[in-house]
Every structure is written in C-alpha cells, then in structure tokens.
Amino acid sequence: MDNKTILKQLKLQAALMELHDENSFKIRGYQNAVFNLDKTDLDLGSLSLAELEKIDGVGKSIATNINEINQRGISSALEEYLKNTPEGIVELLDMKGIGPKKIKVLWKELGIESGHELKEAANSGLVAKLKGFGEKTQQTIINALEFKEANAHKLHFAEAEKLAEIVIAEMLKITPDIKIEVTGALRRKMEVIEVIDLIVATDDIETIEDALDDAENFEQVIEESGPITWRGTYKELRIPIQLSFCEKEDFVKEQFLRTGSNLHLSLEVKDKLTLKDIVRQQNFASEKEIYAAAGLGEIVPEMREGTFEIEAAKNGKLPELVEMKDLKGILHNHSTYSDGKHSLEQMAQHCKDLGYEYLGICDHSKSAFYANGLKEDRVIQQQEEIDRLNEKLAPFKIFKGIESDILYDGQLDYTDDVLASFDFIVASVHSVLNMNIEKATQRLLTAIENPYTTILGHPTGRLLLRREGYPIDHKMVIDHCAKHNVVIEINANPWRLDLDWRWVHYALEQGVKLAINPDAHEMDGYQHMVYGLLAGRKGGLTADMTFNALSAEEIGKYFAERKQKIAANV
Ligand SMILES: [Zn+2]
Ligand SMILES: [Zn+2]
Numbered sequence: 001m002d003n004k005t006i007l008k009q010l011k012l013q014a015a016l017m018e019l020h021d022e023n024s025f026k027i028r029g030y031q032n033a034v035f036n037l038d039k040t041d042l043d044l045g046s047l048s049l050a051e052l053e054k055i056d057g058v059g060k061s062i063a064t065n066i067n068e069i070n071q072r073g074i075s076s077a078l079e080e081y082l083k084n085t086p087e088g089i090v091e092l093l094d095m096k097g098i099g100p101k102k103i104k105v106l107w108k109e110l111g112i113e114s115g116h117e118l119k120e121a122a123n124s125g126l127v128a129k130l131k132g133f134g135e136k137t138q139q140t141i142i143n144a145l146e147f148k149e150a151n152a153h154k155l156h157f158a159e160a161e162k163l164a165e166i167v168i169a170e171m172l173k174i175t176p177d178i179k180i181e182v183t184g185a186l187r188r189k190m191e192v193i194e195v196i197d198l199i200v201a202t203d204d205i206e207t208i209e210d211a212l213d214d215a216e217n218f219e220q221v222i223e224e225s226g227p228i229t230w231r232g233t234y235k236e237l238r239i240p241i242q243l244s245f246c247e248k249e250d251f252v253k254e255q256f257l258r259t260g261s262n263l264h265l266s267l268e269v270k271d272k273l274t275l276k277d278i279v280r281q282q283n284f285a286s287e288k289e290i291y292a293a294a295g296l297g298e299i300v301p302e303m304r305e306g307t308f309e310i311e312a313a314k315n316g317k318l319p320e321l322v323e324m325k326d327l328k329g330i331l332h333n334h335s336t337y338s339d340g341k342h343s344l345e346q347m348a349q350h351c352k353d354l355g356y357e358y359l360g361i362c363d364h365s366k367s368a369f370y371a372n373g374l375k376e377d378r379v380i381q382q383q384e385e386i387d388r389l390n391e392k393l394a395p396f397k398i399f400k401g402i403e404s405d406i407l408y409d410g411q412l413d414y415t416d417d418v419l420a421s422f423d424f425i426v427a428s429v430h431s432v433l434n435m436n437i438e439k440a441t442q443r444l445l446t447a448i449e450n451p452y453t454t455i456l457g458h459p460t461g462r463l464l465l466r467r468e469g470y471p472i473d474h475k476m477v478i479d480h481c482a483k484h485n486v487v488i489e490i491n492a493n494p495w496r497l498d499l500d501w502r503w504v505h506y507a508l509e510q511g512v513k514l515a516i517n518p519d520a521h522e523m524d525g526y527q528h529m530v531y532g533l534l535a536g537r538k539g540g541l542t543a544d545m546t547f548n549a550l551s552a553e554e555i556g557k558y559f560a561e562r563k564q565k566i567a568a569n570v
Helices: 001-017 025-037 049-054 059-070 076-085 087-092 100-110 115-123 134-151 158-174 203-215 248-259 261-266 274-281 287-293 309-314 345-354 375-391 437-449 474-484 501-509 523-538 552-569
Strands: 179-184 196-201 217-222 231-233 241-246 268-270 328-332 358-361 397-405 425-427 489-493 515-517
Touching: 001 087, 001 100, 025 474, 049 059, 059 076, 087 100, 087 115, 087 158, 100 115, 115 134, 134 287, 134 397, 158 179, 158 196, 158 231, 158 268, 158 523, 179 358, 196 248, 196 309, 203 241, 217 261, 231 345, 241 248, 248 274, 248 287, 248 501, 261 274, 268 309, 268 552, 287 425, 309 489, 328 345, 328 397, 328 425, 328 515, 328 523, 345 375, 358 552, 375 397, 437 474, 474 489, 489 501, 489 523, 501 515, 501 523, 515 523
Parallel strands: 196 241, 328 358, 358 397, 397 425, 489 515
Antiparallel strands: 179 196, 217 231, 231 241
C-alpha cells in the first residue's frame, strides 16, 4: 500500500479514537506517530512487521495496524471503530473547525448522524444550546457545512489540469482523428475548477459519440448533454467533463468563445463592437488574428477575465508577463528544523540542481509549537549550518529567513535582536483565524508596520475548497504594504494561491512587489512555483515587479540595505 493511503487510514483511526473516548495518552502517541510518519521517506508498504516496529515512535500496535493495511487493505482496529460509528459521523470528522470531541457531543446528545441532520439542527438553533457550543460555534458549523456542499464537486487547478491531460489522452486513444484542447476556466488557469471543459474538432460527431458510448471510462449524463455538447463523467472522478464539438475550421473561433469570461468577450473593443461580435464576422487562423482585427495585442488566455486587460490592450499597455525563466530564486521554504520533510541541505541542493541562484529558508517560528517552530537556540544552530552550507554550495546562496507567526495583536514572536539576525522575514498568521474583518485587518497592518517584516505571507490564510480565509480589507493591507515597503507573497501552493490573483493588479498599481513563494515543505514542493506564477500572470504580473526575479546579488543587497536602515533607526 502507498504511504498516502496508509496515513489516511491512520489519521482517520486517530480521530475515531478521540470520538470514542479512548485513553488520551494512547491517542497522543498515535497522533505523534502519524505526524512523524507523514514526513518519512520510508516506503511503509514494503516493510515487514518487524521493520515497522523498529521505526522511531511506532509502537507494536501501530506497526500491527500498518502491517494489516498492507496485507488486507484495512486494519482490524479501524474496521472495529467504523462498525461502531454511523457513516455520516465519519464524514463529519473531516469538517474544518470542529473536532471529534464536539462531533461526539452532537452525535450522543442530539442524535445527529449526518451532515444533513446537523445542518437542520444548527439552523434551528439547537446546536448553540449545547454545553460548550454557543452561537459562534453553531455559525462555524453552518458555514463549514455550506462550504463543503458548495465545493463537493470542484477541484483546484493543479489537480484539474492533470485530469484534463488524462482525459485528453484517453479521447485521442478512442478517437484519434480529432483535435482536442482545454478551454473555459481551465484554460484561463482559474484557481478552482468546476468542470473539465474541452473543445473537440471533428468532421464526424456521430463517430465520436459512438466511441464514447462504447468507452467504459466515460459515462454520459444524457439530460445535460445536447447535439454538440457531451456532458458526463470520467471513471470515478468527482468533477464533470464537458466536451464541446465543432467543425475543424471553427476550432479557433469556438475555443476563443469558450475561453474568455463573458465580460472579456462582451466589453466594447472597437467601433461599438465586442470581441464576440468580431470573432463571428469571419474565420480566423489564430487568436492573435482575432485580437489584431479588434486593434488589440494578443491577450493570453489566463488574463481573459474582463478585469483590466481590455483597457490595457486598448491603450497599448499590455504587460509583458513574468515567465518561469525570470524566477531566480525561491523564498519561503521549510526544512526538518520545523515541519518540513527534507533537511536544509537537501532543500538547498535540490533548489540549486533546479538551476535557481538562491533559497530563502523560512522555518516556523517559536509560537508555531504544533509545527515544531524554532526556539532561539535552534535559530542560532540553523544559521550556523547555513553559513557552513553557503561555503560548500557557493556561489549558490541560502538566505536566513523565518516564517514568523503574527500573534493575535499583530506582533511578531521574537525579540528585536533575534529578528535582526535574519536576512529577511516572512510574517504570517497561523492561529486565531476567526477574527472579524476589522480585527484581522488591524492585525496585519500592525505586522506590516514592523520594520523587520520583509514579506507578508499568505495574506488571508485560505485553503481553497477546504476553508475560507479570514476576512481582510485587501485595499488597506496593500496600501499599507506600499507605504511600509513590504513585499506581498503569492503563496504558490495550489491549495492557497494567496494573495488572490484578483488583487494582483491593484497591488502592482500601488507599486507593491510580489514574491512567488512555494512554501515548500519538501523538495517536490518547488514544483508548485508554476501555480503561483500563473496566479501572478492572471493579474498582469511582470518580471520587474516580481521580488524573486531579482538575482542572488540584487536580493542580497536589498536585504542588507533594509537591515542597515532598521539598525540606523533603532
Ligand atoms: Zn504559513
Ligand atoms: Zn510556510
């Protein structure tokens, strides 16, 4: 069995143990083991019972569970817990913001056994009356359930993009004589995708439809399909597939019409005409020609949102967007010093191997105890190791950073002399996420005013499809960053993409630079850079305004000058 599946089962078991009031010492041991196994490089599926028992922190009982999962797909302990828990309760366990202890109360005291029942109870006010719940928790539950319902069939971009490739390959296998590409929100690189939208050019729709009928992986939903549109599912994917058929000579036009947002296509571009009008006038050989006929430069698919790009194109001010090759280094990454999977040296070596000039290491700070945040002595230890590695890996450079927790009142969590020991600081919120917009905004403003803050990390803390971010006044936050010369992060993790691309253009207008940061917790995490890049491009990000497009020398100078300024002002 693969590690991911094993860990998923172990995590579920830990939650069920809590739900069923097992001994708290036993639960703690279990949770710690799962936390450690999450970071292991061992292939758990290939180990014998004896080998499993030898892993640090894995006792006899966990080793037995893993061994059983390897042998029969599930452990007997988990089977036993599942037998004694209603299915709906198991589903509720992955609801954000409500732990197993509270779910147990809901189950035992109100007899709730499903999300549907819980929503009814919460809406009627019953939940708030339970001991230890109250109005606020009740509202949290309602929000979490509504959020879950609304997102049940959506995917984040990175996953949707991969699935689209699989579906395209399969389509080409069953009907080789077609041209097929992505379109819609997927082609615009939207952060959340509701449908895998594909355009298919063919001279023979009937043959394709017959092939799809025969293909066992495709399942049509007849009621939602039409004469030139096939809608349905692929294998057991949760997300719907849409295939729009067109004739080969109409491919450019049809893909164009299905790619741009409605606003992009219906804004006036020339002589009272919209792009929609222009594209229907004649056949074009390329999208570039369509824009040329409108008197505009070509607008890349990811920018076709109808926000600022038409105006920019009309004025001949389309930005030259940042590209992967412009990115010179990677800031905001974790190592085994806090909650990362790979050592500082592994993270640095891999970054260097990928061709980057520098790595900014930003392990968690001391308040993030749950993530093994660094106390002062370990900060010193890490910085000494960085000095050694910088000699060894030169000219590659590791910059000494930290992801400093923004405390509830906006303060950073080290004293000034410790803060002064870093080259740069990413300030991020990780706790007390339920503030109202005034408080949450003020908290960020205070952190931005701190002279040691170099970069504001993931500004809203959102996890796409999992939890909404805390509410903030984006304008005030961006304006404050402009005033205090603080860079804003576009966290490139596909679950975050925070700063949201919708605010990129405004930030650029205020002169705020953006850093594309993967927040990598393992070497493979660097692969997320591309998603942050796409989010930046959606908002018109240029290389000039991308902080980590600076070379190692330039960014080193920037950090040094900033530090001098702080020292002069203290
Ligand atoms: Zn963070
Ligand atoms: Zn981080």
